[in-house]
Amino acid sequence: MQQPEVAGFYDARTGSIQYVVACPSSRRCAIIDPVLDFDEKSGSTATTNADAILDYINSRNLKLEWILDTHPHADHFSAARYLKAKTGVPTAIGERVKQVQRIWQRIYNFSDLPCDGSQWDRLFCDDDRFKIGELEARVMHSPGHTLASITYVIGDAAFIHDRLFMPDNGSARADFPGGSAADLWQSIQDILSLPGETRLFTGHDYGQGGRQALWESSVAEQKETNQHVAGQSRSAFIRPREARDRALPMPRLMLHALQVNIRGGELPQVEENGLPLNALPGSVWGQ
Numbered sequence: 001m002q003q004p005e006v007a008g009f010y011d012a013r014t015g016s017i018q019y020v021v022a023c024p025s026s027r028r029c030a031i032i033d034p035v036l037d038f039d040e041k042s043g044s045t046a047t048t049n050a051d052a053i054l055d056y057i058n059s060r061n062l063k064l065e066w067i068l069d070t071h072p073h074a075d076h077f078s079a080a081r082y083l084k085a086k087t088g089v090p091t092a093i094g095e096r097v098k099q100v101q102r103i104w105q106r107i108y109n110f111s112d113l114p115c116d117g118s119q120w121d122r123l124f125c126d127d128d129r130f131k132i133g134e135l136e137a138r139v140m141h142s143p144g145h146t147l148a149s150i151t152y153v154i155g156d157a158a159f160i161h162d163r164l165f166m167p168d169n170g171s172a173r174a175d176f177p178g179g180s181a182a183d184l185w186q187s188i189q190d191i192l193s194l195p196g197e198t199r200l201f202t203g204h205d206y207g208q209g210g211r212q213a214l215w216e217s218s219v220a221e222q223k224e225t226n227q228h229v230a231g232q233s234r235s236a237f238i239r240p241r242e243a244r245d246r247a248l249p250m251p252r253l254m255l256h257a258l259q260v261n262i263r264g265g266e267l268p269q270v271e272e273n274g275l276p277l278n279a280l281p282g283s284v285w286g287q
Contacts, residue, residue: 001195001198002135002155003024003156004023004024004132004156005023006022006199007056008201008215009053012213013037014075014076015206016076016204017202017204017213018031018035019031019032019033020032020056020057021159022060023133023134023135025133025134026133027133028062028133028135029065029133030066030132030154031064031067033161033203034083035049036050036077036260036265038253040253041285043278044281044283045077045278049079050079050086064087066089066092066130067083067084068091068093069092070093070150071094071097071148071150072097072100072104072146072148072261073257074176074251075252075253075254076257077253077257077261081263081265081266084121091120091122091265092121092124093123094123094124094125094141094148095123096141097117097262098123100147100148101113101115101117102115104177107177113262119263120264124139125139126141127140136154137152137154139153140187142160142187143180143184143187144172144181144183144185144186145161145163145173145179145184146178147179149162149163151187151190156198156199157199157200157201158200159201160191160202162203163184163187164202164226165205166202166205166208166217167217167222167225169205169208170229171184171226171229171241172184173244173245174241175242175246181241181245182234188229192229194219196218196220196223197220198218198219199216199217199218200219200222202216
């Protein structure tokens, strides 16, 4: 299999990992799941993460071709819109984002929100193919965490975000609107049907047990040691997953983030009387 170069960028505030995946021969690359910094206490945004990724790309003489999201995130703002404005590079996400938009349009009462995915340049369907330089990329629809979740399989690497975490941290929750533990189980089985040596890159890590953050595993490793999956049947996975999810608090940025992320990373428009976003310049950010 082709072997892309993969660099992970960890955002400690949200436990998120952002990626640059590059073609070794053409030096073309894509960004996956970029984070726009946000401090909910002061209502401040920043582009520290996104700018660090652009600096990395420039320092290695890479040429950016795609800005990709795996799904509309509930725990951080997407920097896709910012990065497109800086680079002119197209953005993409799974086509079922339209269903997620309709769910959250009702929750937010966003009557004027276009629920057609037009906020992105391309909407990927299951098994769609595209290229990053000379790398072959394939899209897998991977619902469960959200209706719109997708996996990018690029050479010997798969970017799985909220399906499997590192083996000692198990699997993602499936109780968000449109989520399903049964769908999550099937999506995990699809991922684990990839060749055993496939490198799996997760979207979150929280330093389980105080260890440092990690984000790369393999199909073989997950099959053998993932605490939620190894040796489990479908029913043995679903029942405790649903029970655990019912006891979990919602992500602290969920209602902040999804109103931005269902718009492709576009921040809310400023009202005539002002909006408390970036309204307190120089604020000290909370931890």
